Amino acid sequence: xxxxxxxxxxxxxxxxxxxxxxxxxxxxxxxxxxxxxxxxxxxxxxxxxxxxxxxxxxxxxxxxxxxxxxxxxxxxxxxxxxxxxxxxxxxxxxxxxxxxxxxxxxxxxxxxxxxxxxxxxxxxxxxxxxxxxxxxxxxxxxxxxxxxxxxxxxxxxxxxxxxxxxxxxxxxxxxxxxxxxxxxxxxxxxxxxxxxxxxxxxxxxxxxxxxxxxxxx
Amino acid sequence: xxxxxxxxxxxxxxxxxxxxxxxxxxxxxxxxxxxxxxxxxxxxxxxxxxxxxxxxxxxxxxxxxxxxxxxxxxxxxxxxxxxxxxxxxxxxxxxxxxxxxxxxxxxxxxxxxxxxxxxxxxxxxxxxxxxxxxxxxxxxxxxxxxxxxxxxxxxxxxxxxxxxxxxxxxxxxxxxxxxxxxxxxxxxxxxxxxxxxxxxxxxxxxxxxxxxxxxxx
Amino acid sequence: xxxxxxxxxxxxxxxxxxxxxxxxxxxxxxxxxxxxxxxxxxxxxxxxxxxxxxxxxxxxxxxxxxxxxxxxxxxxxxxxxxxxxxxxxxxxxxxxxxxxxxxxxxxxxxxxxxxxxxxxxxxxxxxxxxxxxxxxxxxxxxxxxxxxxxxxxxxxxxxxxxxxxxxxxxxxxxxxxxxxxxxxxxxxxxxxxxxxxxxxxxxxxxxxxxxxxxxxx
Amino acid sequence: xxxxxxxxxxxxxxxxxxxxxxxxxxxxxxxxxxxxxxxxxxxxxxxxxxxxxxxxxxxxxxxxxxxxxxxxxxxxxxxxxxxxxxxxxxxxxxxxxxxxxxxxxxxxxxxxxxxxxxxxxxxxxxxxxxxxxxxxxxxxxxxxxxxxxxxxxxxxxxxxxxxxxxxxxxxxxxxxxxxxxxxxxxxxxxxxxxxxxxxxxxxxxxxxxxxxxxxxx
DNA sequence: TATGAATGAGATTTCATTCAT
DNA sequence: TATGAATGAAATCTCATTCAT
Numbered sequence: 001x002x003x004x005x006x007x008x009x010x011x012x013x014x015x016x017x018x019x020x021x022x023x024x025x026x027x028x029x030x031x032x033x034x035x036x037x038x039x040x041x042x043x044x045x046x047x048x049x050x051x052x053x054x055x056x057x058x059x060x061x062x063x064x065x066x067x068x069x070x071x072x073x074x075x076x077x078x079x080x081x082x083x084x085x086x087x088x089x090x091x092x093x094x095x096x097x098x099x100x101x102x103x104x105x106x107x108x109x110x111x112x113x114x115x116x117x118x119x120x121x122x123x124x125x126x127x128x129x130x131x132x133x134x135x136x137x138x139x140x141x142x143x144x145x146x147x148x149x150x151x152x153x154x155x156x157x158x159x160x161x162x163x164x165x166x167x168x169x170x171x172x173x174x175x176x177x178x179x180x181x182x183x184x185x186x187x188x189x190x191x192x193x194x195x196x197x198x199x200x201x202x203x204x205x206x207x208x209x210x211x212x213x214x215x216x217x
Numbered sequence: 218x219x220x221x222x223x224x225x226x227x228x229x230x231x232x233x234x235x236x237x238x239x240x241x242x243x244x245x246x247x248x249x250x251x252x253x254x255x256x257x258x259x260x261x262x263x264x265x266x267x268x269x270x271x272x273x274x275x276x277x278x279x280x281x282x283x284x285x286x287x288x289x290x291x292x293x294x295x296x297x298x299x300x301x302x303x304x305x306x307x308x309x310x311x312x313x314x315x316x317x318x319x320x321x322x323x324x325x326x327x328x329x330x331x332x333x334x335x336x337x338x339x340x341x342x343x344x345x346x347x348x349x350x351x352x353x354x355x356x357x358x359x360x361x362x363x364x365x366x367x368x369x370x371x372x373x374x375x376x377x378x379x380x381x382x383x384x385x386x387x388x389x390x391x392x393x394x395x396x397x398x399x400x401x402x403x404x405x406x407x408x409x410x411x412x413x414x415x416x417x418x419x420x421x422x423x424x425x426x427x428x429x430x431x432x433x434x
Numbered sequence: 435x436x437x438x439x440x441x442x443x444x445x446x447x448x449x450x451x452x453x454x455x456x457x458x459x460x461x462x463x464x465x466x467x468x469x470x471x472x473x474x475x476x477x478x479x480x481x482x483x484x485x486x487x488x489x490x491x492x493x494x495x496x497x498x499x500x501x502x503x504x505x506x507x508x509x510x511x512x513x514x515x516x517x518x519x520x521x522x523x524x525x526x527x528x529x530x531x532x533x534x535x536x537x538x539x540x541x542x543x544x545x546x547x548x549x550x551x552x553x554x555x556x557x558x559x560x561x562x563x564x565x566x567x568x569x570x571x572x573x574x575x576x577x578x579x580x581x582x583x584x585x586x587x588x589x590x591x592x593x594x595x596x597x598x599x600x601x602x603x604x605x606x607x608x609x610x611x612x613x614x615x616x617x618x619x620x621x622x623x624x625x626x627x628x629x630x631x632x633x634x635x636x637x638x639x640x641x642x643x644x645x646x647x648x649x650x651x
Numbered sequence: 652x653x654x655x656x657x658x659x660x661x662x663x664x665x666x667x668x669x670x671x672x673x674x675x676x677x678x679x680x681x682x683x684x685x686x687x688x689x690x691x692x693x694x695x696x697x698x699x700x701x702x703x704x705x706x707x708x709x710x711x712x713x714x715x716x717x718x719x720x721x722x723x724x725x726x727x728x729x730x731x732x733x734x735x736x737x738x739x740x741x742x743x744x745x746x747x748x749x750x751x752x753x754x755x756x757x758x759x760x761x762x763x764x765x766x767x768x769x770x771x772x773x774x775x776x777x778x779x780x781x782x783x784x785x786x787x788x789x790x791x792x793x794x795x796x797x798x799x800x801x802x803x804x805x806x807x808x809x810x811x812x813x814x815x816x817x818x819x820x821x822x823x824x825x826x827x828x829x830x831x832x833x834x835x836x837x838x839x840x841x842x843x844x845x846x847x848x849x850x851x852x853x854x855x856x857x858x859x860x861x862x863x864x865x866x867x868x
Numbered sequence: 869t870a871t872g873a874a875t876g877a878g879a880t881t882t883c884a885t886t887c888a889t
Numbered sequence: 890t891a892t893g894a895a896t897g898a899a900a901t902c903t904c905a906t907t908c909a910t
Contacts, residue, residue: 034337036253050871115399116333120251123398136403163404167393168420175388181340182332186353187380203381210427269896468771470687486875549833550767554685557832570837597838602854605826610818615774616766620787621814637815644861645854701892
């Protein structure tokens with residue numbers, strides 16, 4: 001994290017591969033160090049190309065950061081869309097979605113870090129991106145469908161709203177990953193310790209279902 | 218956020234006030250811009266003293282940031298400790314604690330931002346602080362006490378552990394505040410919009426109680 | 435020494451020349467003002483490039499200073515090695531070496547100043563350099579050879595040791611150059627005044643030979 | 652050398668003692684770090700008084716440095732004057748003086764360091780001091796007397812001049828102390844190692860006498 | 869398409885010194 | 890006599906970016 005392993009100089013004549021390499025290096029550098037903390041030189045060093053290439057392909061540090069963000073969100077939503085939750089009974093669909101979010105965050109903490117970073121910057125890069133909004137609203141429509149079915153069947157409370165449920169599903173999963181370091185330091189116990197995983201995963205699911213299946217006061 | 222209002226030059230001979238002014242300005246600058254993004258000059262400009270005083274009292278940019286962190290955590294835990302939850306019945310205690318966490322995060326988003334920022338830096342400043350660990354573990358012992366009482370009364374599931382419950386309580390409350398900007402941008406709806414507040418607050422409480430009152434599978 | 439002649443801006447694309455120019459300017463600035471007293475800005479101004487290039491090529495003020503030291507020692511030892519003293523009779527070899535050391539210090543007082551400066555810093559930069567040790571021990575092996583020959587021929591006392599003789603040869607030559615200013619001020623007479631030179635040069639040689647040719651008590 | 656031991660706060664009502672304490676601390680700080688490298692704050696910290704006192708008593712950093720220099724030179728010359736060399740036969744006088752210079756430098760390396768430092772600054776502080784010149788010329792008149800006697804007795808060569816002989820006596824003694832660090836690092840052997848001392852001391856004496864007793868070519 | 873060299877603007881930090889009591 | 894607080898000027902160093910080939 002401190003000393004960047006200088007990749008062997010790459011003399012590829014394959015522009016796509018160069019772009020790919022830059023994006024990969026940038027994801028690491030940005031998620032490790034934040035936007036302000038990331039160093040353009042470090043990304044170049046990690047890539048094996050030199051700094052000029054970053055400007056050639058991505059225009060600026062911000063442009064590269066934006067590309068990284070877009071790619072990460074797209075990958076996440078693509079995986080989510082592959083779940084085919086509308087085929088499942090409502091409670092089962094919520095369970096599967098929650099487990100997916102839990103697993104996704106746990107498997108790749110860089111995603112949660114990038115989201116934190118982008119929020120420090122007030123989401124101005126996402127706002128400027130254009131592709132983002134369309135990309136992400138699908139999750140809300142998916143949840144809305146599940147909720148509607150559950151409510152129609154009398155299984156879910158009727159005052160639940162889709163965005164709120166999305167927050168509820170994601171909050172816990174995100175929190176333990178994104179804030180792993182402060183939590184681990186303060187409490188002397190890494191919240192991502194393997195032996196905690198199964199219990200936490202159950203908590204995620206059962207708190208959401210617990211909420212949905214509670215009668216409104 | 219962009220143009221720093223240059224405070225009138227303060228020629229106070231009151232060192233405590235000077236330190237206070239620096240800390241206040243630093244909280245704003247750090248929580249607005251992150252550690253790397255914050256500018257020492259901007260903090261000084263907001264203070265009315267000059268940059269030199271920051272180094273006089275806090276030694277370095279990092280030292281000042283550490284002081285800000287410590288102060289914020291201390292304030293939060295002090296408020297929390299004032300709740301006197303052990304006097305309440307278990308479910309009520311959980312409800313009050315959750316509402317407190319919800320309200321605290323909602324009332325002062327800077328705290329959640331600072332926590333995000335510190336996690337980007339892998340909590341290295343908290344780790345170096347010393348006062349942090351003792352300060353924060355009390356919340357876990359409090360939760361442990363509530364859980365034990367609830368479990369003894371047969372109200373709470375027996376496989377709940379205190380740190381996990383803390384994460385569950387805080388995750389949702391933190392998430393909607395800290396990630397307000399990406400969520401608002403992506404979904405076209407500010408998650409902190411006033412009309413959502415009551416519903417979210419209920420969600421926070423009822424998901425936790427829903428989990429605790431579910432029988433383990 | 436006070437007003438640095440701003441070199442004309444050099445827009446050469448010749449990195450070796452740029453490095454050379456920086457090194458030359460640095461030698462002057464460091465030997466004039468010491469390590470702490472030298473100003474990176476002043477070096478840049480003398481060079482015609484800007485400050486950034488110093489960091490580009492040498493990493494830090496210390497790094498540049500180290501490079502200057504290495505270069506000066508290397509130049510001196512190279513000149514010394516060119517003397518081919520092992521071809522001469524022992525006393526003649528000592529004479530030639532002493533004259534060389536005398537002349538070298540007199541011709542370039544900056545060298546002695548740099549050595550003084552480095553000693554104020556406890557030789558920490560030389561210690562970190564790596565190339566230094568190997569570079570300099572050759573002078574000791576040379577002296578050892580000369581002494582051995584002289585002792586074998588019964589010309590030199592047998593209790594002389596090579597490092598000690600090196601100190602003896604260099605001490606006087608160094609002292610009058612390095613401490614020229616205090617000596618000149620205190621005694622009202624510049625010890626490097628041209629009319630003193632021949633006499634001092636003889637003193638250097640004859641004190642060393644006088645010692646070597648004295649019978650041990 | 653790095654972390655200055657903060658002396659206990661001294662609340663003396665004795666101005667002379669305060670001045671003394673500042674001078675002592677300053678000698679250490681200046682001889683350790685050079686004039687540019689010395690820190691006024693560090694001197695104050697070492698003294699137990701605060702920075703303001705330095706300005707109160709010595710006017711400026713330079714003024715304090717000048718006071719340190721004067722005191723060190725005065726102490727040295729006083730010790731030298733106490734030798735009463737004119738009572739001794741010429742060769743014996745030279746021997747005693749050389750041994751004194753050797754021992755003095757070896758016993759207090761700070762003196763040689765200060766001399767080096769002052770020469771880096773071109774002796775401008777000594778020049779400004781006024782008391783220095785008169786203080787130091789006595790050593791030359793002493794040597795002149797010894798030489799005259801020795802020459803009159805036909806023991807010493809007739810082309811020896813007093814300042815030159817002073818340089819010869821001091822050069823070796825100074826060199827091994829002042830440049831201890833570079834020599835030790837380069838040759839892997841501390842020139843002040845105790846087992847070398849006697850031999851070096853003999854070398855100092857015998858090289859000077861060797862020179863003086865050689866017939867001019 | 870690719871690249872090493874170069875840079876200006878601005879960041880953090882240092883330091884001798886003075887203010888106000 | 891003594892002192893803690895304060896400061897302006899200047900130092901070193903960083904960094905995204907562009908030049909020139």
